[in-house]
Amino acid sequence: MIRNYLKIAWRNLIKNKGITFINTVGLSLGICCFILIALFVTDEVSYDRFHEKADQIYRINSDILFGGTEMHMAVSSDPMGATLKKDYPEVEEYTRIYASEGSKLIRKGTELIDEYAIAYVDSTFFNVFTFPALKGNPKTALKAPNTVVLSKKAAIKYFNGVDTAIGEALEVNNTLYKVTAIIEDMPKNSHFHLDVLLSMANVDYNFGDYLSHNFHTYIVLKEGADYKKFNNNFREVIAKYSLPQISQFTNIKSIEDIESSGNKLEYSLIPLTDIHLHSTQNIELSTNGSIKYVYIFSAVALFILLIACTNFMNLTTARSSGRAKEVGIRKVLGTEKKSLVLQFLSESTLIVVLAHSIAIIFVFLSLEWFNNVSGKEISIKALLQPQFLIFLILLPFVVGPLAGIYPAFFLSKFQPISVLKGTLSKGGNKNSLRNFLVIFQFTTSIILIIGTIVVYQQLNHIQTTDVGFNKDQVLIVDNSGLTNETRKSLKSEIEQFPEVKSASFAGYIPVSQSARSDTTFNTGSVNTADNGFNMQYWRADYEYIETMGMELIAGRNFSRSFGTDSTAIIINEKAVALTGFDDPIGKKLYKTIGKDDKIVYTIIGVVKNFNFESLRQDVGPLSLRLGDNSWRTAYRFNTADVEGFISKIRNKYEAVSSELSFTYSFLDDSYLDMYQQEKRIGTIALIFTVLAVIIAALGLFGLATYIAEQRTKEIGIRKVLGASTAIIVKILSRDFIKLIVFAFCIATPFAWWFMSSWLRDFAFRIQLNWWVFGLTGIITLLIAIITLSFQTIRAAVANPIKSLKTE
Known part of the structure; x- marks a missing residue:
């Protein structure tokens, strides 16, 4: 029996090559996307699970x-x-x-x-x-x-x-x-x-x-x-071990003292x-992922698969009139409804198996490209892991019935008498489900389009926003392995190059994963919980602020003319706010270096806030003090011949040490490296959004085909009565446009909520503008109109005699 079902199913697929091709391509793309995202998600949730404990x-x-x-x-x-x-x-x-x-x-x-x-x-x-x-x-x-x-x-x-x-x-x-x-x-x-x-x-x-x-x-x-x-034990650990050390240089004697002053120490x-x-902590050993993206991409994978299944339903029901007489004759000959359902489910499963096989080939061909885009190193062997292999085997037998269940029951319910008399009465309003499916497809597509636009807007904001320093045309050269004398000599020689505007020892640079040093300062000579605060404590030379393109907004920079600058300090605006000083220039800050010893610093300048971490975080308090951080040198340059400039510097470094490899980077590249995850997410979102829209457009094409077939005689009568092609196209497209508009109204608040939640991860973020939603609505309507145009114009220009000759 199953063999007979499959044989009939195969013949029907061969007979309707066009619809079979569209069905297969749509499902293949949907399943391919689903498998790729499943591989991505599986890899993300597998981290660190290989350890025995x-x-x-x-x-x-x-x-x-x-x-x-x-x-x-x-x-x-x-x-x-x-x-x-x-x-x-x-x-x-x-x-x-x-x-x-x-x-x-x-x-x-x-x-x-x-x-x-x-x-x-x-x-x-x-x-x-x-x-x-x-x-x-x-x-x-x-x-x-x-x-x-x-x-x-x-x-x-x-x-x-x-x-x-x-x-x-x-x-x-x-x-x-x-x-x-x-x-x-x-x-x-x-x-x-x-x-x-x-x-x-x-x-x-x-x-x-x-x-x-x-x-x-x-x-x-x-x-x-x-x-x-x-975790409750940590309070006891703090009281027993941390507090005795804290009390050596402050008046804090208990955890209650810490909490009453508005401070916190927790593990x-x-x-x-x-x-x-x-984890959302700083100072990680490598860049982490995000459970939020796992949830988002899991939902995208499921939605794309459902969109592909929806296409199958629409395209199958679109051809229903061609199968109506077959169903009617088989019912007259005694075929039970159960057998018809099994027959049509066999057809859908066969198409899904075929699409699944093609999707596996797509996965093999695109996996290397997907790894490059996502930053993963997923191998083909991942598909052959027992758990994933079972998933792959079961997938077509889940998707097949899912995609085919509605068409199977829809086709099997045709009334034989009505069909053979030429009237296709299916009973009930069948438009509701199909309309829902189209709304679902385009609601999902609109959310994805809005999300992709917002991600790219935020990435552009990251690249163009004023971060408080000039990151362009700054070359960072690694000095590891060189003596201090050699470093200073090289810096002095290269400073004379006409391309070099300024040079500075820059062990501390304002990007994540660079050197960091935080310490506690007090505004009073007696340390208390009320006058103490933590801030970054960077060593900088006389040229650091100029080379980094930072802006002094009060006071002065370090200067060789002042012998007292060894105890001078420059702080940023955030640190000024924490000190409470109305005019910080000349004020003192105290740093405890032992139980009784202190260093007293004099504030000589205030630098404009600059982002020394990613834009996900607010600017923190920071100080610069005169010191040596010569393991890296920064050169601000101005030349169009960047390669030639680097070559000149390379020659200088290799002349003093043939053992060391010349290692360099650009400050703007290091800055953008902080947002690799967002860039990858944006690229992946763009790709899958395009695919989702293409698959949704195929579904709309299927429904347009169905409606055109159902209304063939109506179109013929309207043309005979003088209706123009433009009017008929408008009549056929009007209901679809209403569905797209309805989908847009549903998708907009969801997209606003999702993207507002995503943007909250950034301390510095764009505002969601109305034009993003308007542009998405226009894009979606254009896609729908282009998709509909082919089938509606084709129906509108058809010869009415052919559609009415049987009447």
Whole structure:
């Protein structure tokens, strides 16, 4: 029986090649989009789940509010992990990652390579995390000082192989480390990616300070422990360990003192498997994703699939009149309704299986392109994973009935007598469901179009907004590995180039992932909870403000003419607001450097607020003090021959050191790198929006075909009575336009709510303008009119004699 159904189904598909082609293409595109987004979502939710104890591992987050400065950090103090393990039996193990020192120079033969995927870790690192070993025993590999564990990639990079690396010495920043173990490369779906793991014993740090937060700390809780309840213990930890250190240089004696002054010191645990999608902390080890985008793209995937299924329903019912006599004859011959339903479901499933096969081919062909767009590294093997393979096998047998259930029951309900008499009476109002489907298609499409326009508006705003410094035509050159004398000499020589307007040592630059240093200042000589506040504390030279294109709005810059500038400080407008000074120039700020010692700074200038983090965050308080930060040099230049300018600088650097690789970047590129996620989201949204609109247009074409067929005789009569082609096109299109307008009215408030919610992630954001919605409405109407024009004009110009000759 099934074989017979499939044979008849195949013959019908071959017979109606045009409709079959449109159906298949629409479904193929819909299923392809659905699979690609499913791969994206599956990859996003898989982060850090490969560790054996993934469900027991938690990271300690810090949330601090002091003097109006709010900090949300993915780091905590260095003794926090050990303290929790010592005091609370629920804690099985802890480990720390110290990555605050940034990149390091590693020697390979005569070459020095700047390595960024490097950090110090505790010897317990492999007791917490699961990374398979290729050589050596990672659990004991980092117990001694001057030891290092390499990834497979790093072993090949520095020693040309795994076997040749083990036991060898690796020179890192002029210190030799023994390679004691080799591990597999860390999976891409990890929230950190390190290739060189150095022993924590080599860190030069003032350990034991509960108030200095620089370590990513992870703990393993015993099975069954509730991490939310465990969070309550942090209040006790603060009272027992943090407060004694705070009270040494302030009048704060209790947690109540902190809270009564409007300040906050809190710690909390976040599950390891939640970090990638749910963490909103600063100082992450890599760029995280967002659960919001997972939800959005999951909804988009489902909507695109439903739009494709809707197309199938519309196109199938559009051909209903061609199948009406077939149904009538089969019913007269005794075919049951159940058999007809199964017959039509077989046809829909066959089309879906065919479309599904084509969609798999589309996925294979587009996966590399999709990876480039989304920033992923999803391989074809992901399709062959057991869970995803089951999903792929079941998909056509879910989509098939979903797409075919309405057409099957619709066609099977034809009354044989009415059909064979030439009247197609289906009973009831069938327009309601079809109208709903068109409204659903275009409501979704309009929301996607508005969303895409708003995303690109915000990205343009990010690129063009005044961020308080001039990011254009600034070259940043890495000085790692050079002596201070060489750095100064190179800077002086290159400053003489005619292309160079100014040059500055710029270890601190106003983009995320650059060097950061925050500390506590007080407006009074006696430290209290009321006069203290945290702010960024950057070292800058005399040319820094000019080179970065910042603006002094009060006072003066650092000057070699003033010998007292070693204790001078320049603050931004935000810091001025926190001090409460009406006229800050000449006022004093106090920085505690020990139990009793203080440095007294004199404010000599105020710099206009500039965004030193992304535009997702408000500008925080910041200070500049005279000092050396020469590990990078910034050159503000003015030339059209950028390549030639870089070549001249490269020659200068290579002349003083043939071992070092010349590494540079542009400040504007570094700035835009902060918004890679938004750029990728915008590109993905644009692509899937276009595809959704194309699929929706196919559905509208199907419905136009159906209506034109239903009204063939009406059109013929109107033409005989003198109706023009324009009037007939207007009559046929009018109802569709009403549906599009109705869809627009539904979509607009939803789109406004969704995009307002998305924009709230940015402290600096655009306003939602009415013209965005108006433009979307015009675009949608134009798409609908163009789609309708082909079929309505074709029906309007048809010879009325052909449609009326049977009457």
